[in-house]
Amino acid sequence: KIDFKGFPWRTTWRSLVAETAVGYDSFVTGTAWILFITVVIFAGDGHEVYAKVGALASVALIAALLASYTFGKLIDRRRGGDLLKAGTILNSFTHAMRVFVTTPVSIIFTNILNEAATTAYSMAFTRGLFDTADYSGKRIAYLYLIEVVVNLGNAIAALIFAVILSVAPVDTAFKVFFVVSSVVVLFIGTPRFMLYRK
Numbered sequence: 001k002i003d004f005k006g007f008p009w010r011t012t013w014r015s016l017v018a019e020t021a022v023g024y025d026s027f028v029t030g031t032a033w034i035l036f037i038t039v040v041i042f043a044g045d046g047h048e049v050y051a052k053v054g055a056l057a058s059v060a061l062i063a064a065l066l067a068s069y070t071f072g073k074l075i076d077r078r079r080g081g082d083l084l085k086a087g088t089i090l091n092s093f094t095h096a097m098r099v100f101v102t103t104p105v106s107i108i109f110t111n112i113l114n115e116a117a118t119t120a121y122s123m124a125f126t127r128g129l130f131d132t133a134d135y136s137g138k139r140i141a142y143l144y145l146i147e148v149v150v151n152l153g154n155a156i157a158a159l160i161f162a163v164i165l166s167v168a169p170v171d172t173a174f175k176v177f178f179v180v181s182s183v184v185v186l187f188i189g190t191p192r193f194m195l196y197r198k
Contacts (some may be wrong), residue, residue: 007138014191017151021187022125023153028095028181029114032161036098036174037107057109064115071123080124083195086161087120096182100177121188125142128193135194157181 071083094113101110129146133139160180165173 002139002144004138007141008136011104011194012132012136012142012145015129015193016145018125018188018191019115019146020131020149020153020156022122023116023155024157024181025091025151025153025185025188026150027154027157027161028178028185031119032157032174032177032181033098033114036101036178040171040174040175041102041104041107052092059111061115063112064119067116068123071120075124075127075145078196080127081193083120084124084128084193084196085189085192086185087122087124090119092182092186093117095178095185098178123155124196125188125191128191128195131195132193157184 001143011100075083085172090113094110094117098110099101133142137140161173161177164177164180
């Protein structure tokens with residue numbers, strides 16, 4: 001049974017808002033970006049598009065693995081707060097730059113930037129999140145709310161994207177959505193995790 005009596009809203013609400021933005025970001029990269037590559041950049045490529053998207057994703061995965069080791073060292077040196085902010089800003093910049101992507105090379109560059117940014121903020125955020133859960137006194141309730149808001153963020157992103165698609169041409173809609181997203185994801189860097197204030 002999940003009990004919210006005495007839940008520490010004052011110390012957790014910022015992380016819940018930030019996690020909503022994490023969910024939003026997940027939709028942007030995992031759904032909208034892939035659709036953009038498929039529908040706009042590789043339009044007319046037929047079945048070859050699956051191989052191309054897979055190859056581009058593989059390059060980004062290698063970049064994320066290399067970045068993970070470096071970011072882990074920074075977190076161990078108590079620089080997680082700085083890493084969270086830097087990763088958030090780079091992530092915002094990456095979304096804004098998606099507007100200018102037109103070639104496979106620019107897709108690769110954007111994917112590498114995005115993986116580095118996402119890895120940076122997610123590693124720092126996750127450590128802060130679990131530290132908050134441990135000291136909240138309501139670990140299960142807090143983690144339950146985290147799951148709720150991350151899915152809420154996904155739903156909000158999908159709704160905003162659908163609205164933009166309904167009033168603008170496809171190519172323009174994607175670009176407007178990416179610009180809007182570059183602002184929304186800045187909320188990821190707003191939680192004041194106790195771990196990073198020590």
